Amino acid sequence: MNTAAGSAACPTRRAVLAGAVGSAAAFLPAIARAAEPGGANPATTLPGAGAPFEANTLLDIARARAASAYVAPKTDDVPAVLKGLSRDAYEAIHPVPGRAVWAGRDFGYEIEPLLRGSIFDTPVSLFVVENGLVQPIPYDKDSLIAANIALPDLTADTAFSGFRLRARFGDGGAVSNFALFQGASFFRLVAEGQDFGINARALALRPADSRGEEFPLFRALIIEAPAPGQPIIVHALVESESAAAAFRLTLTPGKEASVAGIDGTVFARAELDHIGLGGMQGSYLFGALDRQKVDDLRAAAFSVEGLAIRNGSGEPIWRPVHNPEALQVSAFLDRGPKGFGLMQRARAYADFEDDRRHWEQRPSLWIEPQDDWSEGAVTLLEIPSDSELNENVFAYWRPKAKLAKGGEMRFVCRQHWSKGWPDPLPPDLARVTDSRAGRGSSGNRRLFAVDFEGDGLARPEEIEIALSASTGTITRQDRFHYPERRTLRVLFELDPGSERASELRLGLRRGQERASETWLYRWTP
Structure with a gap:
């Protein structure tokens, strides 16, 4: 991208516009001139x-x-x-x-x-x-x-x-x-x-x-x-x-x-x-x-x-x-x-x-x-x-x-x-196929389930889970392996305490190597 250099402010918001669907007119052999106002130049x-x-x-x-x-x-x-x-x-x-x-x-x-x-x-x-x-x-x-x-x-x-x-x-x-x-x-x-x-x-x-x-x-x-x-x-x-x-x-x-x-x-x-x-x-x-x-x-x-x-x-x-x-x-x-x-x-x-x-x-x-x-x-x-x-x-x-x-x-x-998933991934990396959330064990706790799918999950004992929350506490973490679906589900519970937002980060690793794409999510009440 070729551009003049400079600095930028931080991002904010946008307005919502409806999508565009419409009708059509037809083309005839006649020639019409389409004048467009453009000033004196x-x-x-x-x-x-x-x-x-x-x-x-x-x-x-x-x-x-x-x-x-x-x-x-x-x-x-x-x-x-x-x-x-x-x-x-x-x-x-x-x-x-x-x-x-x-x-x-x-x-x-x-x-x-x-x-x-x-x-x-x-x-x-x-x-x-x-x-x-x-x-x-x-x-x-x-x-x-x-x-x-x-x-x-x-x-x-x-x-x-x-x-x-x-x-x-x-x-x-x-x-x-x-x-x-x-x-x-x-x-x-x-x-x-x-x-x-x-x-x-x-x-x-x-x-x-x-x-x-x-x-x-x-x-x-x-x-x-x-x-x-x-x-x-x-x-x-x-x-x-x-x-x-x-x-x-x-x-x-x-x-x-x-x-x-x-x-x-x-x-x-x-x-x-x-x-x-x-x-x-x-x-x-x-x-x-x-x-x-x-x-x-x-x-x-x-x-x-x-x-x-x-x-x-x-x-x-x-x-x-x-x-x-x-x-x-x-x-x-x-x-x-x-x-x-x-x-x-x-x-x-x-x-x-x-x-x-x-x-x-x-x-x-x-x-x-x-x-x-x-x-x-x-x-x-x-x-x-x-x-x-x-x-x-x-x-x-x-x-x-x-x-x-x-x-x-x-x-x-x-x-x-x-129609498919055009975002390319190396064949050895697992992809997130489902993300779910529901009521946790008590209070305002939330229970999350994230499904990873891939051929690289055939030996789940080699997989390490890297899970973190920017605020609050992870009070529970489990894994479930479904070999017939090539899927590893990570189940975890977040206790946000009095916090109003938490940035969640989850990934799979095999030793020092990445084994999945990184799942990110911002929890809010």
Whole structure:
């Protein structure tokens, strides 16, 4: 990661935004010009119909905008018929079959532009690039099916809030959901057959900072026509009061994991001392660690089970998330992280018993930096929530260095949106497969059970348990070996006394060697 040097303050919080799901408009052969306000400087203006598109086109526009006064998008012009739609009514709008962008072409992808409406009021200019030339995507209300809604006439530059991308995941067959770009700078991918879950964020600024979070917004999304069977490239222009940024995303659909290669450059309008890179967020309502106050027939409800980290020294960390009574902020200081991500390790229907949402079908998201991310912290925010729709778990990398006004910072990473556990572990290390908690022997004591699974646990007599609590007392510790499941369960009781929080740390060792990933958890009443 290339950046101007500096220092940073400690991490804080963020606001909760709803996830993005939407409807679609269709592509017609007509050409429309998508004018974007960018001030007097023509270098800040988005390309018009027939303009050439080159590798540095969006970079140059973002750089020029960062050097100019910020022009906020107009958001109060959404027609009332769309603005007043309920979420269900908005999501029910869908394209006429065969009218999506590239429908009937041999690209293996179809684009469904998403209307502005309901909670999505920010206009986003949409373009395709074919043969090196830009064409704005026009709006045609006759290409949409919207039951009991009289869709208004709109212009191409005010009609859309993002797009859904559908892909063919293998030879033959129909296209299905692959990617979604909508809301602030949020985007999602899935592997074949999955439901949308975790939201990624192209850029975060001051998440939950006492000064207030600043939400960079998609201003333009440009999709290159791919060769058949090849990845698809999406270019994104992102902007806010303090920064402008350009992103190049190379998206590859997969049966077990879809991959996004991300090359981003941030341009600072003002000094940036709290930047969030690789941001991702998901929902966690309750699970086996914290269901004592839950009256719900389901076994669990979450799209994110925990945060996985492979730090710069190679230590693998597993931090289950939870739904706290008060805001929780955790910072894992590091240098040169090898990867981190929000994981959905629970993969069976029985883990949730939810016949509507099927949380077991949501992806895990693992990020691998592809350049030097230097010093900083993987930061985890856990926000109290009373709804499974709130994306109340947020993780990101916070660089230690500030980015000075007028400075530029480039970063490169790879995202894995997976059905499995994409966070890699050496084969001799055991992985945490379950974490549970319940009432202890008396008072406010809590009993914990952590299951480790791996081939290296075949000889449990060689395994040592390393367990500690930052406050309170560990009053009990037992182990149970289940060879048929390759599992070692560690059972322990915490007596917190009068303390209101305790950082728990648990790992398995074989002599001086690590035998498992490290389990971390913050207990609070």
